[in-house]
Amino acid sequence: MDGPFAWYLAGQLHDAAAGRAVERIDVAPGRWQANVMLMHCAGQVLQRVHARGKWLIFDFAHGVTWLCCLVGRAKWVVRSPVNDAASGAMPSGYSPTFATPTIRPRGRAKRPAAAMRPGLLEIHFREAGSLQLFGRPLLFTLPIDLAMKHPELTALGPDVAAETFDLEDALYRIRQNPQKTAAAALLDQHIVSGLGNALKCQTLFAARLPPGQKLHSLYASELSRLVAHARAAGQDALLALRQGQPIRYAVYDRLGEPCPACGADIQADRSGVDGRWTWHCPVCQRLPETPGLFG
Ligand SMILES: [Zn+2]
The missing domain is CATH 1.10.8.50 (Helicase, Ruva Protein; domain 3)
Structure with a gap:
């Protein structure tokens, strides 16, 4: 995924979820080595979603940060009650409208929504709606001060999608x-x-x-x-x-x-x-x- 997609997606996720309290985080059985830090984000407010390079950064109010890099077919999907009602026969609330943009060679058919495997994890918010993560992304859960010092971020060169560029x-x-x-x-x-x-x-x-x-x-x-x-x-x-x-x-x-x-x-x-x-x-x-x- 090119960096501008990460920046765009971070904006979409921020608009959908920033400032909202997490009710619970569901992890698909058998598909994920549940991380204790990750599960501890339940009950906390997701403060901000932003991007650097190809990385999505989720900051929670209690000083925990998720670093997520979407590789391969991995994607974030925004679910809302409206999407649920409109989803019909599609698997639980999958909403192609909010799917991660992907670069697809022309002539290759888009994978049908019905073929999507269950999500890797799902963040449910207290009022309504959720964010669902599909595929096999890179995902690190770290204290916020260590996240900003993570080698994956500190080694990055100037970001072509950022507002300022050195x-x-x-x-x-x-x-x-x-x-x-x-x-x-x-x-x-x-x-x-x-x-x-x-x-x-x-x-x-x-x-x-x-x-x-x-x-x-x-x-x-x-x-x-x-x-x-x-x-x-x-x-x-x-x-x-x-x-x-x-x-x-x-x-x-x-x-x-x-x-x-x-x-x-x-x-x-x-x-x-x-x-x-x-x-x-x-x-x-x-x-x-x-x-x-x-x-
Ligand atoms: Zn030419």
């Missing part, structure tokens, strides 16, 4: 990885946080850089441009989500389609050496003729 810090971090490819650097959450594979492809296309371009061969101005485009891709994606618009990817998942800039066929390969496929335009994102300063 460009100099991102450049400082990128210069410490001269041997990385541009694609690998964008996915490295310690350099800039919040980019997944789709926004990585979007950023590389906007910066007109081939995925396999090594950072040491780029001029300072090109590095600045790369980071600025990463930031812009994150902000554009978050804005689209908040406006209910689809995120428009120029090349991601568009194998064989014409490049929006030059009309050449979009290619997909593993030239980014980042363990993922990269969609790119072989014309617009061609390697430069002359090597960079240290190339």
Whole structure:
């Protein structure tokens, strides 16, 4: 999940549940090693849901924080009495309206709601409604002071979806990885946080850089441009989500389609050496003729 989805989802969860007292937390039998700290959040007020990078952060009033990273098919679903009444034959209150947005290659059918397995856990609120967690997410329960010092959070680079973004810090971090490819650097959450594979492809296309371009061969101005485009891709994606618009990817998942800039066929390969496929335009994102300063 790209960071902007986490930020958007955190906003949705915060609006639905912040300030509400937890009545109980149900854990699916046989599917979850119930954590004592997690269960102790019953009776407490969920104060805030926010995001950093790809992490969702749930702060409870008694100083306990959950860190949750949605991986794979994991998702949070908001249940309310209204959703229950409208759910009909769907499994207990599953509401696709509030499901975590996912990036799905075109042509692949959405998994039907009826096929959803029971939730991993469900937070019931005192007045009404609940939040349900599905799938196999990463989930840590920690005292709030330790949560903010958790290595998963402290090591994160500047966040492309956050309101403020330290460009100099991102450049400082990128210069410490001269041997990385541009694609690998964008996915490295310690350099800039919040980019997944789709926004990585979007950023590389906007910066007109081939995925396999090594950072040491780029001029300072090109590095600045790369980071600025990463930031812009994150902000554009978050804005689209908040406006209910689809995120428009120029090349991601568009194998064989014409490049929006030059009309050449979009290619997909593993030239980014980042363990993922990269969609790119072989014309617009061609390697430069002359090597960079240290190339
Ligand atoms: Zn092109």
